[in-house]
Amino acid sequence: MAIYLFNTLNRRKEEFIPVSSGKVGMYVCGPTVYNYFHIGNARPFIVFDVFRRYFEFKGFDVTYVENFTDVDDKIINRARELGVSTNEVAERYIKAYFEDADALGIKRASVYPRATEHIGEIVNLIQVLMDKGFAYVVDGDVYYDVMKFDGYGRLSGQSIEQLQSGARIEVDTRKKSPLDFALWKATKEGEPFWDSPWGRGRPGWHIECSAMSMKYLGVPFDIHCGGSDLIFPHHENEIAQSEAATGRKFVNYWLHNAYLLIDQEKMSKSLGNFLTAREALKRYRPMAIRLFMLSAHYRSPINFSDELLRSVESSLQRLQNFFYNIEDMLSRDIMVEPRSKEDFTSLELADTLLNEFSSAMDDDFNTPKAVAAVFSTIRELGPYLSSNPKKTVLQKLREALLSVNTVLGIFEEKSKSKDLDVQEIERLIREREEARKNKNWEVADEIRERLREMGVVLEDTKFGTRWKVV
RNA sequence: GGCGGCGUAGCCAAGUGGCUAAGGCAGAGGACUGCAAAUCCUUUAUUCCCCGGUUCGAAUCCGGGCGCCGCCUCCA
Numbered sequence: 001m002a003i004y005l006f007n008t009l010n011r012r013k014e015e016f017i018p019v020s021s022g023k024v025g026m027y028v029c030g031p032t033v034y035n036y037f038h039i040g041n042a043r044p045f046i047v048f049d050v051f052r053r054y055f056e057f058k059g060f061d062v063t064y065v066e067n068f069t070d071v072d073d074k075i076i077n078r079a080r081e082l083g084v085s086t087n088e089v090a091e092r093y094i095k096a097y098f099e100d101a102d103a104l105g106i107k108r109a110s111v112y113p114r115a116t117e118h119i120g121e122i123v124n125l126i127q128v129l130m131d132k133g134f135a136y137v138v139d140g141d142v143y144y145d146v147m148k149f150d151g152y153g154r155l156s157g158q159s160i161e162q163l164q165s166g167a168r169i170e171v172d173t174r175k176k177s178p179l180d181f182a183l184w185k186a187t188k189e190g191e192p193f194w195d196s197p198w199g200r201g202r203p204g205w206h207i208e209c210s211a212m213s214m215k216y217l218g219v220p221f222d223i224h225c226g227g228s229d230l231i232f233p234h235h236e237n238e239i240a241q242s243e244a245a246t247g248r249k250f251v252n253y254w255l256h257n258a259y260l261l262i263d264q265e266k267m268s269k270s271l272g273n274f275l276t277a278r279e280a281l282k283r284y285r286p287m288a289i290r291l292f293m294l295s296a297h298y299r300s301p302i303n304f305s306d307e308l309l310r311s312v313e314s315s316l317q318r319l320q321n322f323f324y325n326i327e328d329m330l331s332r333d334i335m336v337e338p339r340s341k342e343d344f345t346s347l348e349l350a351d352t353l354l355n356e357f358s359s360a361m362d363d364d365f366n367t368p369k370a371v372a373a374v375f376s377t378i379r380e381l382g383p384y385l386s387s388n389p390k391k392t393v394l395q396k397l398r399e400a401l402l403s404v405n406t407v408l409g410i411f412e413e414k415s416k417s418k419d420l421d422v423q424e425i426e427r428l429i430r431e432r433e434e435a436r437k438n439k440n441w442e443v444a445d446e447i448r449e450r451l452r453e454m455g456v457v458l459e460d461t462k463f464g465t466r467w468k469v470v
Numbered sequence: 471g472g473c474g475g476c477g478u479a480g481c482c483a484a485g486u487g488g489c490u491a492a493g494g495c496a497g498a499g500g501a502c503u504g505c506a507a508a509u510c511c512u513u514u515a516u517u518c519c520c521c522g523g524u525u526c527g528a529a530u531c532c533g534g535g536c537g538c539c540g541c542c543u544c545c546a
Contacts, residue, residue, distance in 0.1 A: 011474090028546095029544095029546075031546085032544090032545090037546085038546090040545095040546065041545090041546050042546085044546045055536075065473050069523085072544090073544080074544075108508090124475075139496080144536050153533065154475090156473075156541080157473060157474075158473055158542070158544075159472095160474070162471095162472050162542080163472085163473090163542060164471070164542090165472060165542085167472065172488085206545085225546095226546065227545080227546030228475090228540075228541075228545095228546080229540085229541070229545050230472090230539065230541065230545080231474095231541075231545070233472095233543085234545090252472065256476075257541070257546070258476095258540085259539085259546075260546085261539075261540095263485070264538070264539070265539080265540095266539080266540065266545090267546095268478095268544095268545055268546085269544090269545065270544070270545065271545095277481090288534095292482095295482065295483070295494080296482080296483065297477090297483090297484085299475085300475085300476075300483090301475080301540080302482090303482090305481095307482095307495095308481080308495090309479075309484065310495085311481070311494080311495040311496070312482085312495080313484070313495095314494085314495055314496085315482095315494050315495060318494085318495095321509085322509095324508095325508075325509075360484090366484075366523075368482095368483055368484055368493080368494090369483095369484055369485085369492080369493080371483095371493075371494080372483085372484065372492060372493035373493085374493090375492095375494060376492080376493065379493085382509070382510065383509095383510060383511085385509080385510095386502095386508095386509055386510060387510095411502090413519065427532095436504080439504070441504055441505070444505090445504095445505070445506085448505095448506075448507090457507065457508090458506085458507070459506090459508050459509095460503070460506080461507095461508075461509095466508095468508095470534095
């Protein structure tokens with residue numbers, strides 16, 4: 001089945017047709033590494049990770065590129081604040097980025113290009129724009145001349161006039177148009193710089209993404225993603241730069257996620273109303289944060305609240321319990337071959353799940369619907385699981401769930417509890433069994449309480465007592 | 471001023487012309503259990519922000535309101 005994507009460029013869903021059959025090239029605007037990222041930033045990282053995983057689920061060979069902006073004003077300021085080099089700032093927060101992203105179950109990209117490692121490509125690209133007359137030099141700065149580019153504003157759905165009329169920036173009179181943007185910035189005292197045909201300086205923000213995406217993915221490439229606040233000016237400018245330079249289409253599909261709100265307002269660093277992912281990871285289970293991001297469609301805003309996260313944690317718990325129950329049942333001595341009507345109906349649920357999951361995801365990554373398909377499955381399967389399930393059936397269902405999970409990534413969660421003394425736990429459980437046999441409930445409950453304090457929860461099943469870590 | 475999005479149960483959220491308006495959380499009642507945990511069963515929107523219109527038929531299309539949010543500046 002075909003995948004349909006909502007393309008910001010045309011404001012409608014379009015069938016996804018890759019540039020090169022069986023392959024997908026994706027570029028995601030990554031972080032400017034001057035700080036920890038917050039959960040608002042985490043939204044695109046998580047949803048685009050899921051898109052990538054879904055393409056892989058469908059058998060595509062995905063090249064996933066995510067950049068690090070490691071030189072810009074904010075990094076320079078941060079370096080001054082901390083009294084270290086810009087390089088050190090970047091290194092520190094890149095390391096932090098990986099720690100947090102890994103904890104959120106975000107797969108590693110194929111490449112993580114950094115601006116400072118692509119100065120040569122950037123300078124070359126600017127040179128091409130100069131040669132073609134799309135750029136001009138003022139006092140060692142190089143600006144892009146938006147008036148020269150036909151179709152500027154197409155991605156944002158506005159004309160140059162419309163964009164200008166609402167401009168809130170003070171006008172730099174040296175620029176031909178207020179919308180012109182810096183490709184190269186002349187160095188100032190105490191800033192990192194590189195040599196260029198226009199003097200010492202550093203790249204502007206937009207040019208790095210053009211240079212690096214084209215380097216790793218070619219032109220045109222399939223998918224470029226980012227938050228909706230990047231549509232203008234960042235992505236608009238990327239298009240202008242890249243298409244002016246190459247004379248070809250830059251990107252086929254532009255995907256943008258809606259914001260994460262807190263108290264009905266956009267979470268952003270400048271507003272100061274943010275919760276770092278790092279902090280959130282301490283408060284909530286990592287997979288709950290993931291599931292939370294997938295509980296709404298990526299193009300709808302989601303409101304962050306503690307209450308919501310807690311409710312998602314409950315949902316997640318139920319999913320994980322269910323999965324655990326299947327595994328547990330499979331480890332028991334139960335019948336293998338399906339026989340009854342229930343066996344065969346339940347067996348079919350595996351395919352139903354896969355079909356419903358895929359058709360939801362094919363439709364512009366409808367993750368809420370895809371997750372609902374998982375819940376419907378476990379709901380319908382509940383009675384079967386507690387009746388007389390057969391191994392073959394459970395194995396097939398387990399496989400289907402795991403398959404879906406390669407995309408959602410919400411089941412497996414490394415237990416964060418420290419090493420537990422399994423011998424001791426099992427000894428206590430036997431002791432409790434003994435007490436229960438003698439109807440010595442007080443002792444039994446006391447042991448159970450003791451284990452709970454160790455983070456171990458007991459469940460008495462018809463096959464005996466089992467335990468798990470909370 | 472220009473451009474865009476949203477308003478579905480206590481909360482979250484699918485559904486965009488037609489079977490009984492998905493799914494989750496929370497709540498209530500019950501089963502199982504020594505009590506729990508886990509699980510299971512039952513239950514929770516005659517109605518989709520409001521008012522008109524189109525239609526045999528609208529949460530879904532059209533017009534008009536009301537409320538909320540975002541972009542046009544660094545921002546995921």
